[in-house]
Amino acid sequence: MKTEVLRATGITKYFYEPEKFQVLKGIDVQVNKGEFVALVGKSGCGKSTLMYVLSTMDTQYEGELIVAGQKLNDWSQNQLAAFRNQHIGFVFQFHYLLPEFTVLQNIMLPALKLNRWTESEVEERAYTKLKMLGMQDHALKVSAKLSGGQQQRVAIARALINEPDIIMGDEPTGNLDSYNTQLVFDIFKELTDVYHQSIIAVTHDEEFAAKSSRIIEMADGKIIH
Amino acid sequence: MKFTSFKLSAGIAKTQLLSKPRQTLVAMLGVTFGIGMFIALISMMTGLNKLTEDLAMTSSPDIRIYYDISPDRKSIAEFVNQEGLNITHHQKPKNESIKVRNAKQIAEQIRKRPNVKGASILLNSQVFYNYGPVQLNGTIAGVDILEEDKLFDLTHKMKEGRIENLISNPDGIIMGTGLAKKLRAKTGDRVVITTPQGFTQTLKIVGLFQIGIGVVDNTRSYANLSTVQTILQKEKSFITDVNVKLYDYTKAKELAPILQNDFGYKAEDWETANATLLVGAIIRNIITYAVSITLLIVAGFGIYNILNITIHNKMKDIAILKAMGFSGPDVRSIFMIQSLVIGFFGSLMGLIFGFVFSYLISLAPFNGGDIISITHLPVNFNPLFYVIGIVFGVATTANAGYMPSRKAAQVDPIEILRG
Numbered sequence: 001m002k003t004e005v006l007r008a009t010g011i012t013k014y015f016y017e018p019e020k021f022q023v024l025k026g027i028d029v030q031v032n033k034g035e036f037v038a039l040v041g042k043s044g045c046g047k048s049t050l051m052y053v054l055s056t057m058d059t060q061y062e063g064e065l066i067v068a069g070q071k072l073n074d075w076s077q078n079q080l081a082a083f084r085n086q087h088i089g090f091v092f093q094f095h096y097l098l099p100e101f102t103v104l105q106n107i108m109l110p111a112l113k114l115n116r117w118t119e120s121e122v123e124e125r126a127y128t129k130l131k132m133l134g135m136q137d138h139a140l141k142v143s144a145k146l147s148g149g150q151q152q153r154v155a156i157a158r159a160l161i162n163e164p165d166i167i168m169g170d171e172p173t174g175n176l177d178s179y180n181t182q183l184v185f186d187i188f189k190e191l192t193d194v195y196h197q198s199i200i201a202v203t204h205d206e207e208f209a210a211k212s213s214r215i216i217e218m219a220d221g222k223i224i225h
Numbered sequence: 226m227k228f229t230s231f232k233l234s235a236g237i238a239k240t241q242l243l244s245k246p247r248q249t250l251v252a253m254l255g256v257t258f259g260i261g262m263f264i265a266l267i268s269m270m271t272g273l274n275k276l277t278e279d280l281a282m283t284s285s286p287d288i289r290i291y292y293d294i295s296p297d298r299k300s301i302a303e304f305v306n307q308e309g310l311n312i313t314h315h316q317k318p319k320n321e322s323i324k325v326r327n328a329k330q331i332a333e334q335i336r337k338r339p340n341v342k343g344a345s346i347l348l349n350s351q352v353f354y355n356y357g358p359v360q361l362n363g364t365i366a367g368v369d370i371l372e373e374d375k376l377f378d379l380t381h382k383m384k385e386g387r388i389e390n391l392i393s394n395p396d397g398i399i400m401g402t403g404l405a406k407k408l409r410a411k412t413g414d415r416v417v418i419t420t421p422q423g424f425t426q427t428l429k430i431v432g433l434f435q436i437g438i439g440v441v442d443n444t445r446s447y448a449n450l451s452t453v454q455t456i457l458q459k460e461k462s463f464i465t466d467v468n469v470k471l472y473d474y475t476k477a478k479e480l481a482p483i484l485q486n487d488f489g490y491k492a493e494d495w496e497t498a499n500a501t502l503l504v505g506a507i508i509r510n511i512i513t514y515a516v517s518i519t520l521l522i523v524a525g526f527g528i529y530n531i532l533n534i535t536i537h538n539k540m541k542d543i544a545i546l547k548a549m550g551f552s553g554p555d556v557r558s559i560f561m562i563q564s565l566v567i568g569f570f571g572s573l574m575g576l577i578f579g580f581v582f583s584y585l586i587s588l589a590p591f592n593g594g595d596i597i598s599i600t601h602l603p604v605n606f607n608p609l610f611y612v613i614g615i616v617f618g619v620a621t622t623a624n625a626g627y628m629p630s631r632k633a634a635q636v637d638p639i640e641i642l643r644g
Contacts, residue, residue, distance in 0.1 A: 078554070100243075113555070
């Protein structure tokens with residue numbers, strides 16, 4: 001039987017600005033371990049909004065959210081922050097590395113926050129992730145000096161450092177050229193196939209989506225496929 | 226917050242501060258200037274206050290006991306017509322002796338009290354110093370010079386001669402330098418004095434003293450108690466003042482009414498006697514604190530601004546930190562640490578700047594003229610000001626940094642990350 005890492009039931013959400021508008025209309029999503037799920041749909045269909053609800057950063061919704069076996073409704077912001085730190089990794093369209101820090105420091109930050117390993121252990125783990133992504137030569141560079149594709153690989157390494165139950169991506173290839181898109185896709189593929197990492201990513205890129213293990217298509221706040 | 230969490234926040238704060246050294250330095254300089262000026266101002270102002278206070282102390286005793294001639298006695302009509310309404314016009318004091326009775330015993334009693342450094346008896350009188358045909362107005366104090374020295378440290382204020390000369394010389398007089406200068410008189414010269422009652426006496430100048438206040442140096446002389454009693458043609462027990470000096474002069478205001486009550490003579494403390502001098506001190510204090518607080522508030526606004534801008538520029542970083550699992554308090558502490566570091570090091574530099582500035586002020590030549598004999602501006606290097614400075618500096622920056630830091634803690638990451 002497959003292990004379930006994420007289950008959302010009856011997710012409903014309204015926007016109140018500029019006027020009341022139902023973005024999400026009772027959505028049910030479920031992601032199993034080792035699955036690479038692509039979330040697609042036209043602009044404004046609510047796929048990003050759904051992503052942020054699933055990410056626990058958005059708490060203004062109705063419905064039930066279970067990640068890594070824990071029901072997260074009614075948790076405080078600080079509890080959710082600690083939960084994200086341990087269980088969820090993020091990869092965004094813009095890479096969002098801290099520009100003043102080195103590549104290595106950027107990757108180490110979430111693990112230092114988690115405080116499960118000693119600093120030298122964390123450093124070792126960060127190097128392992130960098131090697132996996134072919135970035136070990138750039139470890140001591142300031143992150144602002146890297147190219148977009150390189151930054152995105154560092155962001156993936158950062159997302160992986162705490163061995164999260166699930167990686168969430170918001171257009172992770174949206175800002176990359178085709179070469180780097182392919183690279184990131186290959187990395188995701190390897191993560192799911194070899195390391196059984198669960199991934200859910202919002203994307204516009206049909207080619208990217210086509211290579212995922214499952215596509216969820218949304219329109220007008222509902223899942224249509 | 227856990228220590229590891231704090232360490233991590235501090236590490237992030239440090240990296241962010243060091244990545245923009247110029248901006249950090251400018252923020253620090255705001256505090257530095259505020260604290261530095263505070264130190265310099267308060268050192269100079271309290272230096273001046275201390276000078277006036279010291280001058281007040283050297284020229285007057287902590288407590289002076291004397292007979293206060295008051296015309297507020299009941300008129301005889303009050304006794305004759307007790308039931309009626311009596312109005313007395315142009316009431317005058319009667320011919321009262323300004324003598325303090327049993328002055329020696331009073332001084333003896335006072336010396337036994339705790340906190341009393343010394344008590345001396347003296348006979349003060351108005352006199353005219355004759356200078357050719359001109360008569361200079363002044364005072365003469367008949368004293369036990371050794372007892373007086375205990376109170377006012379006359380030994381160290383002698384410009385010429387020694388106080389002991391007075392003991393060996395019954396006709397001797399120790400004169401203020403200002404007065405001697407006006408009379409064109411030198412040590413060894415003879416000077417003729419006339420009392421208000423018309424008695425005349427020739428005395429020999431055996432020494433010159435300078436206290437540092439024009440009012441005293443230009444008018445006062447010291448002579449032996451018995452000499453002055455002779456000039457005034459008064460009896461051996463005729464004493465007009467008992468001067469008291471305390472170890473802690475701030476207690477004078479409390480002790481004076483007690484002495485007045487105990488001995489039945491007017492007891493005046495130095496603060497009352499020098500009220501005009503001390504009003505200046507109060508006003509200087511008000512100005513010092515008003516200016517210092519203004520400077521610090523301006524520095525505080527500077528820090529508030531810089532932190533607000535920093536946080537605005539760091540919105541993306543804050544959002545990603547929050548996504549990665551940093552809580553609101555973690556983010557807040559990152560920015561609070563930054564403002565406290567700016568405040569602490571800025572204040573520290575301010576203390577150095579303030580010290581250097583005060584030192585330069587203390588070197589500035591300043592001529593007090595005839596009124597006060599000083600050559601440089603007085604500066605008070607009290608370590609307490611430096612403690613106040615750093616506490617003020619850090620507290621101001623903590624306050625200024627709190628609002629922006631709280632705002633950073635409340636950033637909603639979704640708004641930023643969605644673009």
